[in-house]
Amino acid sequence: MPKYSIAVIPGDGIGVEIVPEALKVLEKIGARFNHQFEFRPGLVGGAAIDATGKALPDETLALCQGSDAVLLGAVGGPKWDTLPAPERPEVASLLALRKGLGLYANIRPAVVYPALVQASTLKPEVVSGVDLVVFRELTGGIYFGEKKREKTADGELAQDNLVYTTREIERIARLAFEAARKRRKKVTSVDKANVLESSRLWRETVTRLSAEYPDVTLEHMYVDNCAMQLIRWPKQFDVVVTENMFGDILTDEAAMLTGSIGMLPSASIGGRVGMYEPSHGSAPDIAGQQKANPLATILSAAMMLRYSFGLEEEAQVIEKAVVEVLNGDSRTGDLMEPGKKLVTTAEMGELVVARL
Numbered sequence: 001m002p003k004y005s006i007a008v009i010p011g012d013g014i015g016v017e018i019v020p021e022a023l024k025v026l027e028k029i030g031a032r033f034n035h036q037f038e039f040r041p042g043l044v045g046g047a048a049i050d051a052t053g054k055a056l057p058d059e060t061l062a063l064c065q066g067s068d069a070v071l072l073g074a075v076g077g078p079k080w081d082t083l084p085a086p087e088r089p090e091v092a093s094l095l096a097l098r099k100g101l102g103l104y105a106n107i108r109p110a111v112v113y114p115a116l117v118q119a120s121t122l123k124p125e126v127v128s129g130v131d132l133v134v135f136r137e138l139t140g141g142i143y144f145g146e147k148k149r150e151k152t153a154d155g156e157l158a159q160d161n162l163v164y165t166t167r168e169i170e171r172i173a174r175l176a177f178e179a180a181r182k183r184r185k186k187v188t189s190v191d192k193a194n195v196l197e198s199s200r201l202w203r204e205t206v207t208r209l210s211a212e213y214p215d216v217t218l219e220h221m222y223v224d225n226c227a228m229q230l231i232r233w234p235k236q237f238d239v240v241v242t243e244n245m246f247g248d249i250l251t252d253e254a255a256m257l258t259g260s261i262g263m264l265p266s267a268s269i270g271g272r273v274g275m276y277e278p279s280h281g282s283a284p285d286i287a288g289q290q291k292a293n294p295l296a297t298i299l300s301a302a303m304m305l306r307y308s309f310g311l312e313e314e315a316q317v318i319e320k321a322v323v324e325v326l327n328g329d330s331r332t333g334d335l336m337e338p339g340k341k342l343v344t345t346a347e348m349g350e351l352v353v354a355r356l
């Protein structure tokens with residue numbers, strides 16, 4: 001029986017409520033398709049700070065590096081917000097984990113499910129049928145460039161460097177072109193080449209690489225226009241590829257097309273071990289109340305099966321089960337509509353399991 005080891009890291013807030021639902025789903029898939037999933041628990045974020053003093057304990061990094069994939073809930077919360085920036089859970093654990101695992105590509109699909117068209121704040125005719133995926137560069141750009149702060153005669157000076165190399169651009173663009181080949185064969189590369197030198201290198205590099213993918217249509221779009229087009233006519237997008245900070249902002253915008261951030265999975269890949277997590281945070285406002293939507297985490301587990309283990313059929317079975325559940329009447333609070341039945345986090349997980 002094929003065996004896959006998964007580092008399971010619930011983290012903080014709703015992380016401890018949503019991750020167990022994804023594990024139930026994986027258990028059921030394992031039983032149905034004859035795979036053995038070994039769950040190996042680890043601590044990260046605020047939970048790890050409280051237990052060990054460090055947001056990413058060495059044992060957790062070693063656990064992740066030694067597993068076949070990582071399933072993460074969310075990190076952070078008000079309790080740790082007053083820590084100095086470099087020690088805060090989000091920075092000290094997530095950025096360090098991405099770096100430690102060599103995860104340079106963040107993949108975030110935004111799919112509008114027919115049953116949830118009404119949940120979006122945009123008009124149904126604008127969002128219905130949206131099915132796009134953003135490939136965001138994750139380990140370069142301004143978030144990782146040299147930072148500086150110094151006193152000046154009239155106050156302070158702060159500086160963040162935005163650096164990209166040809167190799168960094170090529171490897172994320174290649175993933176985007178490969179993904180487009182299996183979808184609707186269109187890549188939109190987003191930059192700010194009219195202003196930024198790093199964006200000019202981005203555009204030149206992506207254009208050069210596109211010669212290897214003559215079957216894929218490439219278009220370039222400035223980031224400000226892309227922010228507008230995502231709201232105006234999101235159906236024009238298939239695969240979007242962009243740098244770290246632009247991707248950070250655009251993926252949250254794309255999230256809102258779907259109605260709730262509780263629906264959006266993500267995958268971070270690049271190294272031997274991929275990491276899978278919902279796109280949302282630890283939602284302290286609803287934590288501990290069984291109100292969280294576990295579907296983003298369950299769909300992240302499906303992405304793990306697809307991208308880390310090559311189990312496409314199993315991934316699709318989970319995605320289909322989620323669609324079927326949404327075609328029914330049950331909703332978690334974030335998706336609640338008049339006439340529907342409110343269910344808890346665990347009940348939503350059970351509904352998916354029952355359809356596998």
Ligand code: NAD
Binds near residue numbers: 074075076090286
């Ligand atoms: P958030 O994503 O945690 O919450 C934003 C809003 O969406 C809240 O109203 C929340 O209740 C709701 N929400 C989020 N996930 C939901 C779900 N699954 N079901 C139903 N509703 C859901 O963002 P925030 O409030 O800005 O951040 C809270 C904490 O999470 C902060 O400490 C932040 O730094 C951290 N954070 C962590 C990650 C991560 O772990 N990857 C990402 C973003 C924010």
